[in-house]
Amino acid sequence: ASNAAWDQRWDTAIKEYQRALAEFPDDISARSGLALALQESNHFEKALAEYKALAKLQPGDPIPLAHVAVLLERLNRRAEAADAYNQIAELYQNQKQMNKAVEAWRKASALEPERAEPHEKLAAAFAEAGHASAAAREWLALAKLAQRGGEFLRAQQYAERTLAVEPENTQAKFLLNEVTGRSAAAADPGANPVELARRSSLARLAASVLEENTPWQRADNTHAAGADTDSLLARAINAQEKGQTQEAIQAYEQALAAGMTRPEVQFNLAILYQNSLRHQDAIPLLQQTARTPQLAVASRFALGQSYRAQGNVDEALENYLQAMKIVDLSTVNRSQADQVIRLYESLAEGYLAKGDEASARRFSMILLDFLNNKGWQDKVREVREHVELATAAGMPLSMQEVFETPESERVVTLLRGSAELVSEQKLYAAGDLVYQALELAPNYLPAHVRLAEIAVAAGRTADALAKYDVLAETAAVRHDLPKAIAFYRQALNLGGSDVTRRAKLINVLVQNGQLTEALTEYATVGMELETNGQFQKAADKYNEGLAIAQRVGLSNDAQLPLKRRLAITHLKLREYDAARALFLEIRQADPEDDEARYYLVDLHLRRGQTAEAEFELRALLERHRNAPENIEATLVSLAEAFPDNLMIQRALADFYKSQGDTDKALQVLDDLGDRLLNAGKPGEAAIVVQEIIALNPPQVAEYRKLLLELREPQAE
Template identity: 30%
Template structure:
């Protein structure tokens, strides 16, 4: 009896895995995943097969899918960590190891596995502070003082190597309380702190397993607070940029040329002085004396150095001393170098924020946020996000959202300034891409704009987890709860649209997207508004109200050609709904818009033709004549307009006027010899007006001009008959002579006719 296709595929995969036939295993497990896309066992097995086949990128993607469905599955996190390691993605590997360790640490039965993961993270980066702290705490809890002290030794050396002597000294002293007889610890501690050997030992029995916490020193009481504080400071955007600037300044001593201001004196003497001052300044900064460092760097600046590295270093020191105007002047000079753009804009934003100049603060903070956000996307999305940020900066610069600008500035500072900003940005980008997968992208600024904060990410994650498990009504309920608390927070409205779309409610989704577009429009964010309206129209193309709003936004944003295209579509929508008056009014609206475009003549001709067609359908011939005459004046070569005028004049009983227009059309063709002749249209006219002799004469002449003698003879022959029937013998003789001159095969008959007419 068959177990079913899914079970068969899983069994085939297991058999292939047993035989180490990874290609067959991959094929089998892929069949299983297609049959049950949310089965974590199938995904995990497929990921393992990819891994063993050396297809690490595919393995990583598969493991991620499985982990998204089972976030508490620690084995998947361990495999993700190993796969990142195989791909050389060190930071991601460490993050996965730490996440796996965190899950293991929750269960006392798996603490040993947590230790393995912390140690695995340290194999990737021996200087990973948090992993060292976790091991330190673990060894203290189980009473292993020597191992705990060893972790303190590693931590102290990390900070000592970074030049943070004070932090290192605190950790050495604390470690000596844990293990005063640790020989390597004593030597290292005394190298920077001669008093370290006087540190008191812990109370007897303090590290006995299961001992009371009242006498046991705890890392969280003393060391961890210092470590976390230092780590946040050190890994903040400004501090990491400052370290880069210090390294650049130290390396500049060995460069051939420096960026110097014009200074009188011997260049070699000046260079030697600057090199000496740079060495002193870097040394003082490394030893952690901000006052002396500020004086030293200022001396370098006074000596003539103008490098971005120096300006950034000075700017941050001035900022820390509260000398904000001087800080701003220096930081603005540093912005010319790309490596100081992010840190420079953040520091400038903080300076302007401290001065109360929120408008400038927001501009600089948005520039920093933009730079960070653009690193989280690739390809064409970079340009699209860049446009979104430019539009946002413009909306704030013209005062579009002054009320919540202070809150917005504070939210951006909070998000960017802390350590881990890169990881937070990447994580937030994943959440935002889930929200905006069926519409225009969202920016980190959308996430942080009031009333949102970084914490709102958790709300989006919760809702997205419901969607991933197909709990759509639960997700819908969560969206409405959040909207009730934060009705103006746009990401949650976008998320609601996603839920509704998954539920097949296209009309409701379109309405929601249009409402978001309305909010963007009110805020002055025209690009975002236009993109939301476009997304709404993708779902409901005949929504005339939304398309009219899109036209307004495009017009306000100066995108007149695009607005005109949508005017044409809107008029077509009205026409399709048999709303001819509204269609005509829309074309008239478009006609007024043409004054704002460089290609106004082309647009006017196109629009007037549409208006003329509507007039013909409404049998408003006189107005149609006015419209086509406007086209003729704008584009004398426009054949369609000339022919329409000929036909209209006939309908209005104006054959002479019809011939005037026809003469103009034929003259235009004679002047433009490369253009084709409108013979099909002329024949159609002749069929409608068979007995019109002036028309026949002109058609015959047109054929003659084109060298088409046979067609000309046919019309001349008919013209002759018409002239004879009307008794116009003189004109008939002229016509017959013209036929004879063409020498048709039956020319003798025409000569005989001429004789009968008396020549």
């Protein structure tokens, strides 16, 4: 059987192993061989049965189970495969082989991402090994699983554990904010953020009174002092729950004075101050609690209310915007977070720049009404879906702008319906819904974007381009630069070369401070001009981009791609000195830039600087000493560009000699000798002939005769 398996005669091996097992059913070697033969013959179900039998015969060996797991994966039985990997991990864990155990848990987790057990095991293993960041990743995964399963308290615990290790973990902060609001909302889904936070923080404080060694106590507190603090906290909670505002305020103030620093205490006291119209006292406390993730939305909302009560519209709006930003961020994934943050910053700057108190006040009321509205969390998710559709269409959008839109709920519903109709290719009906939305909100940009989408779907590219141009210019006039950028990009994505539109995009990118992206667009414009043969215009564009980069102090690394294109353009314009200066600069900045060294060889040869060319060539070839195919490509390219250059042609011949390819070396030298003779350079030709003779070709006698002729004195 072993011989048959060795020769890969699997059918024969199967029969022989089965015969052996009929006599010795517990023979591990025979069963292992049979399992392998069945697997190699693509009898996966039978192989699986044999490996399972092996696993029972060898309960402490993870190897048979590993085969079981692989076969289950191949059969697409993912849940069973995950079970197998979990068993493998436990075996390795028992054997103290934690690296292998971790790998098995990772495979189990990849197969069944919604299963908590592998994440729990991984988190414990990483924590025990001191790999805090890796453990935090698993805790965050567990928090998300618990959140999706509606286990908000459990999700909160895992998120808090993540933040204990990584205090700046954005996803954990957002998730914690979401689940603390959700768990409190279970009692009353109609409550606003402040009321939800008040209840949840009060519940946490009440629970903590029952614990010993409460974490807010100062390190130098005595047991008696701790007992006094507990008593103050219990008194404050009791008074607050009974509506005894002044008594609660007094007890909370005394607790803070005694050294208690819990944000829940500060928040509850701030809300009590606010209810007593002591806004000036509430504001500093709320500014502190706004830094606590689970209280951030409520604190910002409450700050907005206090500032509004004081008549400070700008600060009120700023805090309402911050509250909405946090809510918005809690519904997006990490890759979208930066874009959402930029959108809110742009909106805030826009309102402040307008200096229009009436607009700011009106918008503050819109937000206030929304956050006080029953079921506001569900509406956030509905609006987020709409926002994501807009983003997918290339338009950055914030929830903020949706709420600001007249008849926003109706508009969102109409646009959702139009999206479904577009996907069904019912373009006329989709357009009709969009126009209904525009009747309600004529300036709502996502509706105009949908019209552009419909035009593209209908094959009316010119109409779509015109629509995107108008949208981009409108956004730029409104100083909504992220949208202007998005609209120009959408237009450019429709295909074709458009230097003018790309130049407008560059201007907006520069205005928005996205200078690295602007340089990339300068390079694209330049290359389009090069493609059209407009090399001088291309060089002008490259120089324009570099001037901006140097003016604002962009790093040399960011400038290198543009410098490289400019240098190549100088070459095409035969401006060799300018090209050489740039390539020297590029090579100085990046000694491993092969392209720069190649062009420097080219430029030195054009200028007759053989020694300098040889220096650059040696450095270039040295970098590729272990990649002969790269050396050959480089030398062949240079040899074609400089067919009469003795140094280059000899370098190519030497390369072929080093590779043992004498025929190619002879061909290169023979062709070079002919060209030198035709060019009237007998001295250089004689050197080449000597090298040919050294290779001892079949016609060596003829080459020796030619060498004698070349060495004879020439008649005057």
